[in-house]
Amino acid sequence: MRRYRPYKNKIYICITPKRGVFKQKGPSFFVPAKRIYFYGDSAYNTHMSKERYIAHVDMDAFFAAIEQRDDPGLRGKPVIVGADPKGGKGRGVVSTCSYEARKFGIHSAMPISIAYRKCAHGIFLPVDAEKYSRVSHKMYDILYDFTPEIEPISIDEAFLDISASHHLFGGPQKLCQSIKSRIKDDIGLTASIGLAPTKMAAKIASDLKKPDGFVEVAEENLLDFLRPLDISKLWGLGAKSERLLRGMNINTVGDLAKMDINELEDLFGKNGAHFWNLANGIDEREVETACGAKSVSNEVTFDSDTSDKEKIEGALMLLCEKVSSRLRQDGLKGKTITLKIRLQGFYTFTRAVTVEVPNNFADVLYKEAKRLYNRFDTKGKRVRLVGVRVSNLFPASLQNSLFEKYTDKKIENIHKAVDKIKEKFGDTSIHRATQMEI
Ligand code: DCP
Numbered sequence: 001m002r003r004y005r006p007y008k009n010k011i012y013i014c015i016t017p018k019r020g021v022f023k024q025k026g027p028s029f030f031v032p033a034k035r036i037y038f039y040g041d042s043a044y045n046t047h048m049s050k051e052r053y054i055a056h057v058d059m060d061a062f063f064a065a066i067e068q069r070d071d072p073g074l075r076g077k078p079v080i081v082g083a084d085p086k087g088g089k090g091r092g093v094v095s096t097c098s099y100e101a102r103k104f105g106i107h108s109a110m111p112i113s114i115a116y117r118k119c120a121h122g123i124f125l126p127v128d129a130e131k132y133s134r135v136s137h138k139m140y141d142i143l144y145d146f147t148p149e150i151e152p153i154s155i156d157e158a159f160l161d162i163s164a165s166h167h168l169f170g171g172p173q174k175l176c177q178s179i180k181s182r183i184k185d186d187i188g189l190t191a192s193i194g195l196a197p198t199k200m201a202a203k204i205a206s207d208l209k210k211p212d213g214f215v216e217v218a219e220e221n222l223l224d225f226l227r228p229l230d231i232s233k234l235w236g237l238g239a240k241s242e243r244l245l246r247g248m249n250i251n252t253v254g255d256l257a258k259m260d261i262n263e264l265e266d267l268f269g270k271n272g273a274h275f276w277n278l279a280n281g282i283d284e285r286e287v288e289t290a291c292g293a294k295s296v297s298n299e300v301t302f303d304s305d306t307s308d309k310e311k312i313e314g315a316l317m318l319l320c321e322k323v324s325s326r327l328r329q330d331g332l333k334g335k336t337i338t339l340k341i342r343l344q345g346f347y348t349f350t351r352a353v354t355v356e357v358p359n360n361f362a363d364v365l366y367k368e369a370k371r372l373y374n375r376f377d378t379k380g381k382r383v384r385l386v387g388v389r390v391s392n393l394f395p396a397s398l399q400n401s402l403f404e405k406y407t408d409k410k411i412e413n414i415h416k417a418v419d420k421i422k423e424k425f426g427d428t429s430i431h432r433a434t435q436m437e438i
């Protein structure tokens with residue numbers, strides 16, 4: 001047998017979270033020359049993966065409610081905020097109206113002359129944009145006390161990803177109730193909140209029990225929740241597409257969910273798969289915080305479609321290394337790890353998980369990406385492409401008290417050492433043992 005000794009006289013650096021960095025002469029396994037191997041283990045057991053909890057907060061009758069708050073004489077009365085009705089001859093529209101005015105069929109964007117006809121005895125008030133904007137700032141200040149992950153949608157409406165912070169407030173439901181109480185106590189107004197695993201469901205839920213509502217859609221009830229909804233509730237479905245579907249007797253989200261994805265793709269192109277996904281509760285869109293880069297990602301297409309688990313996991317590890325490096329270069333950490341899988345036939349899926357602690361460690365990314373991949377059912381199809389994306393980004397320097405207890409200086413130092421090695425010897429100088437060429 002040929003003796004394989006390419007490692008003679010070479011120094012190998014092994015790094016383990018437990019033992020730190022040490023040097024040894026020659027490894028005990030076959031590895032390509034000039035490579036330094038990095039052994040990670042499950043050093044991140046404290047970083048529990050979590051289900052997604054997205055809250056959609058929407059103030060009730062916002063402009064009108066502020067006016068009622070400031071003038072007790074308006075409470076319980078139909079208040080219409082908007083253009084001057086000029087005795088029914090006014091131009092312009094209704095901005096909003098109190099729930100008492102809604103009973104007369106008045107709503108936002110309705111011509112003010114029609115609103116006047118419907119409720120001439122209503123109290124018509126002009127828009128006080130500056131005042132509403134001040135209240136809006138107070139509302140956002142309250143929301144930021146519960147999570148930094150906020151996507152502002154409008155003056156009175158925002159998405160919150162509370163997956164990582166709810167444990168500090170006694171769970172997702174308690175956190176939502178606390179937001180409602182704070183808004184009531186501090187600003188004297190009511191908000192309605194929808195809590196769900198997806199943005200679309202959270203948004204629909206917040207509207208169901210207005211005013212002062214709270215509706216939770218648990219992960220296991222998501223499909224039951226979506227099924228009876230009218231298809232007009234589906235995000236992004238235009239009036240033309242809606243008419244087309246109704247013509248085919250598809251009237252509810254459940255009807256759409258049962259359709260063949262191929263048929264939908266024939267009808268709506270790539271939007272077809274998107275609608276099918278939404279109808280089936282698949283909505284990986286994230287809460288996009290207003291902070292610079294939204295995500296860092298990398299993906300690879302295999303030379304030929306493959307079912308080889310080792311090859312796919314090797315590819316994932318390489319991708320995680322690259323994303324991790326890029327995050328650290330850019331001084332960022334992220335909390336949401338998304339796996340992208342394209343199967344033969346070009347079917348593309350994403351699966352995401354949010355971890356408690358923002359991080360940029362390749363080990364954590366790989367552990368999560370691998371877990372997502374292992375949970376994914378390819379239904380016997382071969383894999384064409386895999387990708388890894390990290391989002392919900394934070395500055396790496398952020399000493400956020402929400403996460404402080406989890407930071408592990410040792411592990412941080414190991415990654416810094418890896419970065420230094422890469423800086424000196426190049427990107428390919430250091431890899432994990434299971435990582436494969438692709
Ligand atoms: N607005 C407006 N013109 C519109 C819609 C809204 O000026 N066409 C303003 C007035 C609303 C505020 O934006 O008070 C928030 O819009 P919403 O759609 O959230 O409506 P409301 O908060 O008034 O009522 P709801 O309880 O239905 O959320």
Ligand code: MG
Pocket residue numbers: 058059060061062156157
């Ligand atoms: Mg509102």
